Amino acid sequence: MTESLDQIFVTLKHWLLSGFENLLKWLEVAPPDWLMPLVSMVLSLAPILMVFPALFAITTVLERKGLGRIQNRYGPNRVGPFGFLQFAADGIKAIIKEDLVPRAADKIFHFIAPVILVITAFTVYAVLPFGRNMVAVDLDAGLLFFFAVGAASELAVFMAGWSSRNKYALLGAMRAVAQMVSYEIPLILSSVAVVMITGTLSLTKIVEAQSTHAGLLPDWFVFTPWGFMGFALFMIAANAELNRSPFDLPEGESEIIAGYFIEYSGFKFALFFLSEYLSMFALSGLGITLFLGGWNAPFAVLDFIPSWAWFFAKLLALIFLFIWTRGTLPRLRQDQLMNLAWKFMIPMVLVNLVAAALWHFTGPGWMRWLSSGALVVGAYMLLGKPQFESKDIGKRTYRFAD
Amino acid sequence: MTLPFAIIAVLIVAAASAAMTLRNLVHSALAVAVAFGGLALAYLYLDAQFVGLAQILVYVGAVAILIVFAVLLTRGGEAPEKSIFSATWFWGLLITVAVFATLAWCVMHSFASKREPADKVEVTVKQIGDALMTKFVLPLEVIGLLLTAALIGAVIIAMREEKK
Numbered sequence: 001m002t003e004s005l006d007q008i009f010v011t012l013k014h015w016l017l018s019g020f021e022n023l024l025k026w027l028e029v030a031p032p033d034w035l036m037p038l039v040s041m042v043l044s045l046a047p048i049l050m051v052f053p054a055l056f057a058i059t060t061v062l063e064r065k066g067l068g069r070i071q072n073r074y075g076p077n078r079v080g081p082f083g084f085l086q087f088a089a090d091g092i093k094a095i096i097k098e099d100l101v102p103r104a105a106d107k108i109f110h111f112i113a114p115v116i117l118v119i120t121a122f123t124v125y126a127v128l129p130f131g132r133n134m135v136a137v138d139l140d141a142g143l144l145f146f147f148a149v150g151a152a153s154e155l156a157v158f159m160a161g162w163s164s165r166n167k168y169a170l171l172g173a174m175r176a177v178a179q180m181v182s183y184e185i186p187l188i189l190s191s192v193a194v195v196m197i198t199g200t201l202s203l204t205k206i207v208e209a210q211s212t213h214a215g216l217l218p219d220w221f222v223f224t225p226w227g228f229m230g231f232a233l234f235m236i237a238a239n240a241e242l243n244r245s246p247f248d249l250p251e252g253e254s255e256i257i258a259g260y261f262i263e264y265s266g267f268k269f270a271l272f273f274l275s276e277y278l279s280m281f282a283l284s285g286l287g288i289t290l291f292l293g294g295w296n297a298p299f300a301v302l303d304f305i306p307s308w309a310w311f312f313a314k315l316l317a318l319i320f321l322f323i324w325t326r327g328t329l330p331r332l333r334q335d336q337l338m339n340l341a342w343k344f345m346i347p348m349v350l351v352n353l354v355a356a357a358l359w360h361f362t363g364p365g366w367m368r369w370l371s372s373g374a375l376v377v378g379a380y381m382l383l384g385k386p387q388f389e390s391k392d393i394g395k396r397t398y399r400f401a402d
Numbered sequence: 403m404t405l406p407f408a409i410i411a412v413l414i415v416a417a418a419s420a421a422m423t424l425r426n427l428v429h430s431a432l433a434v435a436v437a438f439g440g441l442a443l444a445y446l447y448l449d450a451q452f453v454g455l456a457q458i459l460v461y462v463g464a465v466a467i468l469i470v471f472a473v474l475l476t477r478g479g480e481a482p483e484k485s486i487f488s489a490t491w492f493w494g495l496l497i498t499v500a501v502f503a504t505l506a507w508c509v510m511h512s513f514a515s516k517r518e519p520a521d522k523v524e525v526t527v528k529q530i531g532d533a534l535m536t537k538f539v540l541p542l543e544v545i546g547l548l549l550t551a552a553l554i555g556a557v558i559i560a561m562r563e564e565k566k
Contacts, residue, residue, distance in 0.1 A: 109432070141451045141527050148442075148455040151463025155435055158470055162428060174474070177467055184463070201527045 006306040010133050013043045044136040048125045055315075056277040057087040063323050070327035094270035102263050106163035113160035114264065114271040120153040121278035128285045129204050131295045131308030142203040143195065146286060147188055150241075153279070154180045157250075160272075161260035172259025175334070176250035180241055182341040187237035189349040190230040193356035194221055194290045203286075207294030220293035225373035226355040229380070231291040233349055235321070238283040240341070242276060244322060246329035249337060284318035285311070344383055351379040406447055414440035427473045435466035452527050 004011065020039055024031050061076065061084055068075025076083035101110055127142035129135040139145050154177055161173020195201055198209040212219045221227030240247040243259075251259040261272045288294060292314050295307035332340070355375045362368035417437035421430045438461035445454035509515060534542050 139451065141455055144452065144455040144459065144527070148458035148463070151459050152439075154463060154467055155432070155470075158467065159432065162470075162474075170474075174471075177471070181464070181467060199528065 006132055006308075008306070009047070009131070009308065013040075016043055041136075045126070048136065049122065052122075052125065052278055052281055053274065055281060056274055057091070059277055059281075059319055060090065060273075061086050062319070063326075066320070066323040067327045070324075091270070094267050097266035099266040099268060100263075102165055104165040105263065106165070109159045109163035110263070111268075113156050113163060114261075114268045114275070116156035116159070117153055117275040118271050118278070120149050120156065121275040121282065123149045124279075124282045125285075127203055128282065129207050129289060129294055130285075130311050131306065134295075134308060135204055138202065138204050141201045143191060143201045143206075143286075143290075146203075146282075147184075150279070150282075151184065153275075157260055160264070164260070164263035166263050168256040168258075169260050169262045172250045172252075172256050172262065175252075175256075176243060176260055179243070179247065179250060179337060179341075182338060183237045183240035183247075183345070186233050186341065186345040186349045187241055189346075190234040190237065190352065191286070191290050193226055193230045193349075193352055196353065196356050197221070197360055203289050203294075207289055207296065210293040211296050213300050218293055218296065218298050220291065220296070220298075222291040222293075224359060225369065225376045226352050226359055227291055229348070229352050229355070229376045231287065233345055233352065234287055234291065235318075237345065238280075238287065239322065239325060240337075242280050242283065242322075244276075244280070245326040246332050247337065248331055249334060252331065280319070280322060281315060284315055284322070287318060288314045339387070344387055347383050348379060351375060351383075355379075407444070410440055410443050410447060414444065428470065431466065431469045431473055434469060435462050438462050438466060449522070450525070452525075452530050 017036075017040055021031075021036070064086065065075040065083070074083075076086035079085040079089045101107060124146050126136045127139050127145050157176045157180070158173050161169045161171075161176070164170075194206060198206050200206060200209075210218070210220050217223045222231045243250045249255075256262075261269060264272060288311065295311040297303050297305060297307075297310055355372045358375060359368045359372040362371055414437050417433050417440055421433035421437060424430045424433060439458065442454045442457040442462070445457055
């Protein structure tokens with residue numbers, strides 16, 4: 001029972017595939033060689049194309065409700081029960097709005113920039129394992145594929161900003177590209193630690209490496225000194241890569257209005273949002289795969305819950321984390337942004353690599369915890385603490401409206 | 403020659419010639435990015451997963467961005483008014499064709515082209531990593547040193563000069 005529930009989507013796919021084959025046989029059509037792999041691929045990809053945009057719709061409402069709660073207001077509360085159908089209203093609005101293109105804009109690039117963004121955002125899902133046996137393409141270099149495709153989106157952001165022929169758009173694009181290039185280094189290097197330990201770039205094998213339970217805690221990499229630091233750095237870098245608050249300088253409503261997508265309206269504007277949220281889910285999924293044990297259950301007793309449910313539960317938890325950060329932290333200044341990347345994150349990930357190597361070569365036992373942990377904590381004390389030490393600004397006081 | 407290879411080859415050549423002939427420099431830079439992507443496709447088509455993906459990561463993700471930034475920071479990105487070709491383009495073309503013909507002739511008659519193609523081997527990323535860390539560790543370290551020197555040089559150039 002547990003087994004079949006766990007594999008329900010895999011079984012469904014095989015059932016549909018054999019059904020299609022039988023249909024062809026019944027119609028007495030000999031399928032060409034390329035047909036069956038193609039159908040199999042479509043059956044693997046169609047759920048991705050349906051589930052994640054649906055999650056996007058839900059997340060927009062959850063985010064606005066969550067931010068509303070954090071900022072002491074209601075958030076959307078008019079459409080549907082508790083405003084939960086707001087996404088439908090927003091979607092219809094985006095479709096029927098006029099699509100304005102500036103007269104001076106570079107028409108071709110203005111059009112393909114959001115398309116490329118959405119395509120790259122969708123493509124990275126191909127290598128993410130959502131559950132046991134649930135990965136669209138099990139690439140040997142899956143992690144590299146993820147980052148390579150993600151890197152292509154930077155060019156799309158630049159295209160959007162440059163082709164709009166608007167100084168705010170160009171400023172936003174320059175900021176976005178500078179930020180994405182800077183934070184890509186800690187993002188990639190923090191995952192390199194995992195590659196060093198597991199010795200593989202295949203995401204399914206990385207998940208398998210975390211499937212055992214040793215003692216109380218599962219063998220997830222987040223429960224090691226280097227893994228914990230790596231996960232923290234990964235999430236910060238992911239947040240910056242997504243241009244989300246507190247790293248939303250490229251969009252900075254109060255300075256450059258909306259940054260690189262200022263000249264987009266209607267559905268193209270919605271595409272920018274879609275790609276941002278899809279990338280958020282994808283990066284969260286990668287973080288889960290690398291550090292949070294992928295689709296593995298935290299305790300052996302909980303194995304009866306299907307693997308895909310664990311993946312999506314973790315995904316929702318990380319989405320909550322993103323919303324929480326957005327509602328809590330104020331936007332950074334440009335110099336603070338670059339200082340954080342080059343003076344803290346990059347030295348820190350390099351030390352983290354050494355910590356991972358120590359962990360690997362010390363062998364099991366308390367020594368590895370001590371050596372690797374001491375290195376990570378020491379590096380943080382040296383690099384991070386002096387930078388983040390808050391200046392004395394006095395006791396915080398609250399003033400409530402009467 | 404197979405059909406996928408022909409498509410990829412046409413894509414690369416078209417993008418590369420677009421990069422040369424387009425009037426707007428930013429368009430040229432983006433065409434170069436397409437050519438880089440086409441090369442990556444060629445590598446992937448030859449089953450060289452690691453090289454292909456690294457090509458996208460490094461060239462499309464970093465080098466193309468660098469070119470675009472350089473163009474934007476040095477000139478306005480406006481299309482030039484007059485012709486972008488130099489007056490001696492005919493002689494340039496002639497020399498290029500001659501050089502290409504010589505190189506092509508050499509390659510066609512070389513020892514390497516007469517060799518039997520090796521059996522198809524599955525190269526995993528792990529094998530590449532092992533080779534880099536054992537057989538090719540010296541070149542790797544030299545490149546690392548070179549890049550570190552370049553990084554420090556960039557920081558020195560970017561640093562604000564202290565007034566004496």
